[in-house]
Amino acid sequence: MATIRIHGGKPLQGDIPISGSKNASLPLLAAALMVPGTSIIENVPRIDDIHAMIEMLRALGVRCEFIEPSTLSINAEHITSHSAPYDLVRKMRGSFYVAGALLGRFGEAEVPLPGGCVIGSRPVDFHIDGFKRLGALVQERHGIMRATAQKLTGSHIIMDSRYRSVGATVNIMLASALAEGVTIIENASREPEVVCCQRFLEAAGADIRGIGTDIVVITGVRELHDVQFRSIPDRMEAGTYLIACSAARGDITLHDAEPRHMSLVLDKLRGVGVRVETGHDWVRVRTDRRPLAFEVTTAPYPGFPTDLQPNAAVLGALAVGTSVVEETIFDARFNYADELNRMGADITLRDSVAIIRGVPRLYGAPVVATDIRAGSALVVAGLCADGYTEISGVEFLYRGYENLEEKLLGVGAAIHRADDEPHDGAHDAQSR
Numbered sequence: 001m002a003t004i005r006i007h008g009g010k011p012l013q014g015d016i017p018i019s020g021s022k023n024a025s026l027p028l029l030a031a032a033l034m035v036p037g038t039s040i041i042e043n044v045p046r047i048d049d050i051h052a053m054i055e056m057l058r059a060l061g062v063r064c065e066f067i068e069p070s071t072l073s074i075n076a077e078h079i080t081s082h083s084a085p086y087d088l089v090r091k092m093r094g095s096f097y098v099a100g101a102l103l104g105r106f107g108e109a110e111v112p113l114p115g116g117c118v119i120g121s122r123p124v125d126f127h128i129d130g131f132k133r134l135g136a137l138v139q140e141r142h143g144i145m146r147a148t149a150q151k152l153t154g155s156h157i158i159m160d161s162r163y164r165s166v167g168a169t170v171n172i173m174l175a176s177a178l179a180e181g182v183t184i185i186e187n188a189s190r191e192p193e194v195v196c197c198q199r200f201l202e203a204a205g206a207d208i209r210g211i212g213t214d215i216v217v218i219t220g221v222r223e224l225h226d227v228q229f230r231s232i233p234d235r236m237e238a239g240t241y242l243i244a245c246s247a248a249r250g251d252i253t254l255h256d257a258e259p260r261h262m263s264l265v266l267d268k269l270r271g272v273g274v275r276v277e278t279g280h281d282w283v284r285v286r287t288d289r290r291p292l293a294f295e296v297t298t299a300p301y302p303g304f305p306t307d308l309q310p311n312a313a314v315l316g317a318l319a320v321g322t323s324v325v326e327e328t329i330f331d332a333r334f335n336y337a338d339e340l341n342r343m344g345a346d347i348t349l350r351d352s353v354a355i356i357r358g359v360p361r362l363y364g365a366p367v368v369a370t371d372i373r374a375g376s377a378l379v380v381a382g383l384c385a386d387g388y389t390e391i392s393g394v395e396f397l398y399r400g401y402e403n404l405e406e407k408l409l410g411v412g413a414a415i416h417r418a419d420d421e422p423h424d425g426a427h428d429a430q431s432r
């Protein structure tokens, strides 16, 4: 089994290029399935979740290849199947997006239900309710969702305002882009990744109003057309490196980033005493001292992202004072806390709240990553800790972080993968 070894305690100095966003690119790949021609998508990260999505598209008959290091060409002219293989949905939950795309274009989709998840219960009931509201007949049998419709018709869909589901917003947009009439989605997600998908659909000929707001109005069109489109930078990758530098100390500049998508995260870093400067597509953070304690509650965008909550906890673990981190999106997203405590952190969990008493230093230890973001928190902790940290479960990290070791080596971290197997994107981490 591969592991990542980190010799921590060194400040980070230098530049890091930010890759294209995982959670924006996955919906774009699914949306490309709706284009009866060619989509060229730029700024796609070469990570395992994207490889899994490419495999999924190919299984449906789509021609899909990288024509440049981060540019994908997707030709969905000839689809041979409307049925998604279980193995791929199991591997990568985001592949459930093909449900909306297949249903929207062909009036038929057969997709296994994604099942349980280590970060909490993740049902797809909002997606399915949305498909039904558009007139689809949806059956769930033997773990497979089968949605069919002679004709999809626009509808007024009010989603749960507490969650503003990212995935359901995308799936309903895909299913309604070619439907007859007008679909209104209320309480839609406003995450930049959803906006990216809206812009892609618009560039491919869809009629979408209210882009970036929580009321999205989609007027069905007859067909989408060829499109060339650039995916957005990965704000979770960027946030991970910003928090890493804020916790381990140093001076790093991120390039090809989108500071406007990270306003609240940058404000939080300023609040804990980190110097933050931003430009059009770069962010610089500097600090030479322990962070101050803080309070943070995760929330849908523009709130604090749940995907950076585990990283924020590492910052709290090293802060002067007691920090409070509340998770409101997923009910089991503190799996990393025991691992951090084994490294010397002082984290107490009370339901959805972590009380974190800051300590002056963490100590390296063998630890296990249980999902992508728990894994990245352990990397950040390892960068700060005295001595060696050995992280197993690293297949999760390769699902979400492009060139992780190379990027951290470039800013002076002592990090390496502890086996020499070439990494070919063939890992089998459970979906999340």
Ligand code: EPU
Residues within 6 Å of the ligand: 023, 024, 026, 093, 094, 121, 122, 123, 124, 125, 126, 127, 128, 163, 164, 165, 166, 167, 168, 306, 307, 329, 330, 331, 372, 373, 400, 432
């Ligand atoms: N929910 C339901 N029913 C549904 C859909 C969602 O109850 O039908 C609930 C979920 O259980 C959760 C909340 O609504 O409690 C929000 O879930 P959402 O649908 O917004 O999340 P998602 O689409 O499944 C995406 C990202 C996650 C990210 C969340 C929240 C992708 C592929 N995944 O998941 O990213 O944490 O939005 O921002 O885009 C990650 O990258 O590590 C990751 C987990």
